[in-house]
Amino acid sequence: QHTLAIVPAAGIGARMGAGFPKQYLQLGDQTIIGQTLDRLLSHPGIDAVVIALHPDDVWFSKLPQSTHSKIRTVIGGKERADSVLAALDSLTESQDVWALVHDAARPCLHHDDIDRLLASRETFPQGAILAMPVRDTMKRAQANGEIEQTVCRDNLWHALTPQMFPAKALADNIRNATAAGAVVTDEASAMEWAGVHPGLVSGRADNIKVTHPDDLPLAELFIQAQSQ
Numbered sequence: 001q002h003t004l005a006i007v008p009a010a011g012i013g014a015r016m017g018a019g020f021p022k023q024y025l026q027l028g029d030q031t032i033i034g035q036t037l038d039r040l041l042s043h044p045g046i047d048a049v050v051i052a053l054h055p056d057d058v059w060f061s062k063l064p065q066s067t068h069s070k071i072r073t074v075i076g077g078k079e080r081a082d083s084v085l086a087a088l089d090s091l092t093e094s095q096d097v098w099a100l101v102h103d104a105a106r107p108c109l110h111h112d113d114i115d116r117l118l119a120s121r122e123t124f125p126q127g128a129i130l131a132m133p134v135r136d137t138m139k140r141a142q143a144n145g146e147i148e149q150t151v152c153r154d155n156l157w158h159a160l161t162p163q164m165f166p167a168k169a170l171a172d173n174i175r176n177a178t179a180a181g182a183v184v185t186d187e188a189s190a191m192e193w194a195g196v197h198p199g200l201v202s203g204r205a206d207n208i209k210v211t212h213p214d215d216l217p218l219a220e221l222f223i224q225a226q227s228q
């Protein structure tokens with residue numbers, strides 16, 4: 001059995017306002033994406049890492065990780081789902097492949113989380129995602145900014161990454177779901193569209209997505225704490 005990580009990194013990261021993709025911002029002693037890739041490359045259960053890049057990307061080849069023997073690159077697509085699909089379509093493995101799709105912008109991923117996700121294949125043969133139970137009280141808003149109602153948070157989870165599925169099924173379902181016009185914001189939603197119920201594996205709270213500049217000091221703190 002072959003296990004690959006797929007890292008969609010073809011977004012332009014407009015929300016960070018940095019003038020270049022957010023994953024190339026500095027975090028600790030290297031870039032955000034460098035931290036992310038190191039965590040995937042150093043895990044013994046992951047055989048290769050396929051990274052989807054923007055066609056105009058001029059930064060990736062400057063990273064020390066770019067020449068690692070486990071790294072492969074593909075050109076991403078218009079939406080995140082297109083980038084993941086491009087990576088899946090590039091696979092040449094003949095045996096069954098499991099794909100762990102992980103955001104480039106989640107640099108604090110801990111090996112414990114990867115271990116638990118990989119082990120969940122026994123329980124969830126159709127795939128599973130890392131996730132966190134919602135802790136705060138949830139409100140649905142009206143258009144005018146007032147609260148419409150409180151949403152019951154029982155059984156409500158935050159979807160994190162990695163999200164792990166058999167590569168062939170994931171490719172088929174992303175292709176079909178996007179062709180049908182479904183909103184595919186994560187890999188699980190493409191599987192759900194096809195009637196699959198992916199498993200939820202409790203993830204660590206430090207696996208944050210770096211979306212705004214404000215997130216950087218927090219990510220740095222988590223990375224420091226993990227190395228102690």
Ligand code: C5P
Pocket residue numbers: 007008009010011012013052076077078079080081083084103104105211
């Ligand atoms: O912009 P957002 O934070 O939702 O992007 C999530 C991830 O998907 C990022 O790592 C981004 O680079 C990636 N992405 C991609 N291809 C796109 C859009 C986003 O690989 N067309």
